[in-house]
Each structure stands twice: as C-alpha cells, then as structure tokens.
Amino acid sequence: MAAIEHEAVALVLDCRDQGESDLIVTLFCRDLGRLTCIAKGAKRSKKRFVNKLELFSALQIRYRESRAGGLSLLADADLLESFLELRHQVPLYTVATVVRELMLMATKDMEGDDSLFDLVIWALRTLDSGRAPLNTLALFLIKFLDQIGYRPNFSTCAACETPITPGQSYSFSHSRGTILCTSCCDLRLRSTPPVSLGTIKMIRAVQDQPLNRLHRLHFSPTMCREGLHLLHRYTGRLFQRDIHSWKFLTLEPPAK
Ligand SMILES: [Zn+2]
Known part of the structure; x- marks a missing residue:
C-alpha cells in the first residue's frame, strides 16, 4: 500500500546536503509545526525543487510520512512567497x-x-x-x-508587586524574566x-x-x-x- 500524501503550507528554516543528490530540509508548517523531510534527488532535479528550497521560502508542500518513524519524504513543492528582498x-x-x-x-x-x-x-x-x-x-x-x-513581566515589580509608577526606577532580572523596582533590587x-x-x-x-x-x-x-x-x-x-x-x-x- 502506498504511503498517504499530505499537504501543508511551510516555511524553509534549514536545508543541508545529504549524500550526493539529496537534501535534508527543516520546515516550519502551519498546523503541524516543525517537520524535517528528505528531498530525494533534489540536488539533481531541474524541475521539482529548483529555487524553492531556499532559506525563508514559503511553500505549499506535499510529503509522505515515513512508516519506519524516520524522515518524511518531500514529494513536491510550489513556491508561495520567496521574500526576495x-x-x-x-x-x-x-x-x-x-x-x-x-x-x-x-x-x-x-x-x-x-x-x-x-x-x-x-x-x-x-x-x-x-x-x-x-x-x-x-x-x-x-x-x-x-x-x-x-x-x-513588565507590569509590576515581581517582589513588592507595585504597578509601574512614573518617577520610580527599574531593573530587569534576566534570570527571573521580570522587572524589579529600585527598592527591591538586591x-x-x-x-x-x-x-x-x-x-x-x-x-x-x-x-x-x-x-x-x-x-x-x-x-x-x-x-x-x-x-x-x-x-x-x-x-x-x-x-x-x-x-x-x-x-x-x-x-x-x-x-x-
Ligand atoms: Zn519592588
């Protein structure tokens, strides 16, 4: 039985060589999140993937999930937006x-x-x-x-919970992800x-x-x-x- 083909709208986040002719493509897809695919023969193909698997390209993709739990197979892609600038x-x-x-x-x-x-x-x-x-x-x-x-948190001092007040001074604690007012800063x-x-x-x-x-x-x-x-x-x-x-x-x- 042939593997079912799925479609997704995807953004190319990464693309690297795999052997002589394949590419491993990391995509971020609407609905799915991140998806890593192998594009078989993509380095040789003149039609299927040319100018499509560039970083930041938005694509309509068709892919097949691997039955063995390995990488999905990127079957085809259409360019939606190339963000050329x-x-x-x-x-x-x-x-x-x-x-x-x-x-x-x-x-x-x-x-x-x-x-x-x-x-x-x-x-x-x-x-x-x-x-x-x-x-x-x-x-x-x-x-x-x-x-x-x-x-x-940029709304209140995390220690005394006083809302941001004009005239007061604040620091940001990178470890806690919050602001602290001067009175509460260590x-x-x-x-x-x-x-x-x-x-x-x-x-x-x-x-x-x-x-x-x-x-x-x-x-x-x-x-x-x-x-x-x-x-x-x-x-x-x-x-x-x-x-x-x-x-x-x-x-x-x-x-x-
Ligand atoms: Zn405080």
Whole structure:
C-alpha cells in the first residue's frame, strides 16, 4: 500500500546536503509545526525543487510520512512567497537569520502552533517590505517569547508587586524574566543598567497588541537598542545558549 500524501503550507528554516543528490530540509508548517523531510534527488532535479528550497521560502508542500518513524519524504513543492528582498539586503537578511535561529531553537518536530507560524510569516513580510529591521526584530522577539510561553513581566515589580509608577526606577532580572523596582533590587541587580520607563511601556504595548496592528508600533532607536539588549540576554538565559547570529546585528552596546 502506498504511503498517504499530505499537504501543508511551510516555511524553509534549514536545508543541508545529504549524500550526493539529496537534501535534508527543516520546515516550519502551519498546523503541524516543525517537520524535517528528505528531498530525494533534489540536488539533481531541474524541475521539482529548483529555487524553492531556499532559506525563508514559503511553500505549499506535499510529503509522505515515513512508516519506519524516520524522515518524511518531500514529494513536491510550489513556491508561495520567496521574500526576495531578504536575500538582497544585508540588514534584512541578518535580522531574518536571527528570527530563523530563534525558531530552530524554540521548536521541536511536529508540535503544531498556528500563532507562531503567523508570527514568523508576519516578521518576514515586514522585513521584506523594507520596514526598520531592528524595530521588526524587537516586535517579533516580544511576541515570540509570549507564544512560546515565556512572556517576561513588565507590569509590576515581581517582589513588592507595585504597578509601574512614573518617577520610580527599574531593573530587569534576566534570570527571573521580570522587572524589579529600585527598592527591591538586591546589590547584584543594582550593577545592571536600569530599564527606562519608556522601554517598559513600549514592551507592554507590544505584548498587548494583536498581530494585525503590530506594525503601528515603533520603538525610538534608544528604546529599541535597550529593549533588544535585555530581551537578548533574557532569551539566551532561557535557552542556556548563545544566539549565534545575534553578533552580526548592527547594534550599539547598551548604554552605561
Ligand atoms: Zn519592588
């Protein structure tokens, strides 16, 4: 009996050689989540996969699940969106690469999540349209942490539970994923740079904004830098590893 063929809308997150003629493709699919497939003969095929298995391409795929529990077989793919600008403009490509690394870090095969799929497509479309790449990364990262269940707390001091108050100073605890007011900070946290009230309010606004209205929010360059630095440290701590592609971003060091 022939294996059943399935269809999915998918985004190419990774593609690497397997032997002389095959490719191993890591996809993130709507409904399914991450899916790793083998594309047999893809390196030789002139028709089936040419220009389709590029990083960041959105595809309509047909695939067959392996009966032995191995890799699924990628049977065919149609290109839906190629996000060409990402390949032509270095600042856009650099941010897209960070988005891709975060997706590979945070997802496992066959864990479906439509919201995460919509978010990553939103990020690539926004970048492809040439809008401020670092602002797009900050918006993506805040929503991404929410989607994977690690929303940092920017609403109240985690120790005294006092809501954010103008005039008060705050620091962000990367290990706890929360802000603390000056009165509650221990000595170790006092040595970390404070988080400005503007950045705190902006991050909260992004957390509360639905995806279809996210493009309305713009960090000032200073807030964007501050927000990205603290979210980067928090995310690295969460996954207990570096985000390797982060070092290619053109991002000034945090203010002293
Ligand atoms: Zn406090």
